[in-house]
Amino acid sequence: MNTEALEAASLLCNLVNAPDLLTWLGVTESTPPADAKSALEKARKRMQSMQGNPKYKAASTHLIKSYRKLEELVADPAAYHAAVTGERVASQVPLLELAIDGVLADGVLTPDEEAFVRDQANKLGISDEVYEKVLAERCAVRGVTVPEARSGRAGAAVATMGPTTGTFRVERSLGASHRTAGTGWWDESFTRMLLGLVPADAKRAIDLSCGLGWSALALLPERPQMEYLGIDATQVQVDMAKRNLTAAGLADRVALQMHTPFGLPVPDGAVDVVLCVMSLQSVKDTRPLFAEAARLLSPGGRMIVVEPDSLGQQFWFDRSLLGFNDLFQGLCERVDEVIRLGSGTEDELGQPGIALGPELGRRMAEVGLEPVETVVHAVQIAQRTTFPAFARRLRRRIEALADAGRLSETDGDLVAVEKALAKLEADHPATRMGTGVHVLPLFGVAGVK
Numbered sequence: 001m002n003t004e005a006l007e008a009a010s011l012l013c014n015l016v017n018a019p020d021l022l023t024w025l026g027v028t029e030s031t032p033p034a035d036a037k038s039a040l041e042k043a044r045k046r047m048q049s050m051q052g053n054p055k056y057k058a059a060s061t062h063l064i065k066s067y068r069k070l071e072e073l074v075a076d077p078a079a080y081h082a083a084v085t086g087e088r089v090a091s092q093v094p095l096l097e098l099a100i101d102g103v104l105a106d107g108v109l110t111p112d113e114e115a116f117v118r119d120q121a122n123k124l125g126i127s128d129e130v131y132e133k134v135l136a137e138r139c140a141v142r143g144v145t146v147p148e149a150r151s152g153r154a155g156a157a158v159a160t161m162g163p164t165t166g167t168f169r170v171e172r173s174l175g176a177s178h179r180t181a182g183t184g185w186w187d188e189s190f191t192r193m194l195l196g197l198v199p200a201d202a203k204r205a206i207d208l209s210c211g212l213g214w215s216a217l218a219l220l221p222e223r224p225q226m227e228y229l230g231i232d233a234t235q236v237q238v239d240m241a242k243r244n245l246t247a248a249g250l251a252d253r254v255a256l257q258m259h260t261p262f263g264l265p266v267p268d269g270a271v272d273v274v275l276c277v278m279s280l281q282s283v284k285d286t287r288p289l290f291a292e293a294a295r296l297l298s299p300g301g302r303m304i305v306v307e308p309d310s311l312g313q314q315f316w317f318d319r320s321l322l323g324f325n326d327l328f329q330g331l332c333e334r335v336d337e338v339i340r341l342g343s344g345t346e347d348e349l350g351q352p353g354i355a356l357g358p359e360l361g362r363r364m365a366e367v368g369l370e371p372v373e374t375v376v377h378a379v380q381i382a383q384r385t386t387f388p389a390f391a392r393r394l395r396r397r398i399e400a401l402a403d404a405g406r407l408s409e410t411d412g413d414l415v416a417v418e419k420a421l422a423k424l425e426a427d428h429p430a431t432r433m434g435t436g437v438h439v440l441p442l443f444g445v446a447g448v449k
């Protein structure tokens with residue numbers, strides 16, 4: 001279908017507040033083209049007669065100006081309907097992806113969870129066929145194998161489940177183990193970045209916040225001689241990491257333990273790599289952690305830390321959202337400050353924050369580690385979508401920030417960003433497709449003892 005014609009129809013629908021052109025004309029996808037054309041002609045006459053009314057001026061002017069394009073669309077109502085439905089579904093897919101990611105996070109899909117995400121898909125107007133495809137794609141992105149039963153429909157999955165367990169595992173595929181995606185940002189290129197910082201001959205690594213075990217899943221298949229000790233302050237994370245690494249066949253080279261990243265019962269100089277990925281924000285004072293890393297490293301060993309620079313993130317939708325980015329940065333600065341000051345740590349170099357990336361080198365130097373390599377890895381999400389769908393993503397980021405900074409609903413920076421987003425939503429045609437982009441820089445820094 002002609003994109004310009006579709007955009008003209010989308011703008012008209014926005015002006016007359018209609019879901020699509022056919023609905024506005026009172027016809028359907030099975031209406032004969034001649035009848036649809038005559039409905040359009042009638043609408044034009046009606047709007048022309050109302051052109052003097054300021055309320056209808058913009059819509060009637062646009063209708064008259066783009067009449068030929070609209071005529072092209074109603075010449076094939078079924079094709080137009082298919083194009084609009086396709087766009088609508090596409091704009092809902094990111095929401096379905098999020099729901100699926102949520103249930104796949106632990107590598108297990110229970111019947112309830114499966115029914116839940118399928119139900120979400122139905123509510124979003126997404127067909128079973130598209131749902132199955134999106135589920136398969138998300139499994140691939142997260143490095144999990146879709147069991148045979150899942151390549152079919154729900155009935156097939158239920159039929160193959162053991163009657164006593166009621167659940168089945170989504171097996172992690174060994175081959176795909178380093179395409180892990182804990183939260184969606186950890187993709188293949190992030191793994192490559194990390195591998196570039198870890199020396200090829202590294203033998204013993206300690207991860208000071210192993211989380212679900214993503215770094216071990218990423219590194220160990222490529223470093224066959226490496227042994228890995230993962231610690232995490234949360235037992236649930238340790239248990240899940242154990243499960244993930246066992247499923248990936250890596251259990252014989254890993255040890256996992258619940259522990260804070262200080263005072264570890266490990267001798268001085270015992271390891272040649274210390275990892276710490278995306279976790280300093282929850283450490284009240286980072287100085288003891290860096291000091292512990294320096295103690296654990298053998299001479300020549302490397303500490304590798306990855307942290308975001310949340311003040312550097314940017315959003316675009318077709319043209320840049322300059323004003324919005326400024327306000328969003330204001331919100332990030334505020335949250336950064338709240339987290340730093342809330343830590344109760346006097347020394348700025350110990351304070352946690354949401355933009356530590358550019359400061360990592362200085363923090364390493366403080367404990368005698370020489371920062372030798374800094375890599376900036378841009379997490380980029382770009383999607384063809386509608387503005388409302390893009391705005392939903394933005395809103396979730398705003399909410400996550402507000403939660404991290406424990407901001408109240410009436411916080412000035414928060415309110416300003418929310419207002420700006422609402423205004424942008426009102427200004428953008430609801431159904432027009434565009435390119436939404438979010439870029440977040442992550443700093444990977446290696447310091448040598």
Ligand SMILES: C[S@@+](CC[C@H](N)C(=O)[O-])C[C@H]1O[C@@H](n2cnc3c(N)ncnc32)[C@H](O)[C@@H]1O
Pocket residue numbers: 182208209210211212213214215232233234237259260261276277278279282283284
């Ligand atoms: C965002 S996750 C990152 C996990 C992992 N490094 C990754 O990149 O997938 C942050 C992790 O830090 C852990 N954590 C939180 N506070 C901590 C602390 N004080 N010391 C050590 N780990 C902590 C959490 O349990 C969580 O697993």
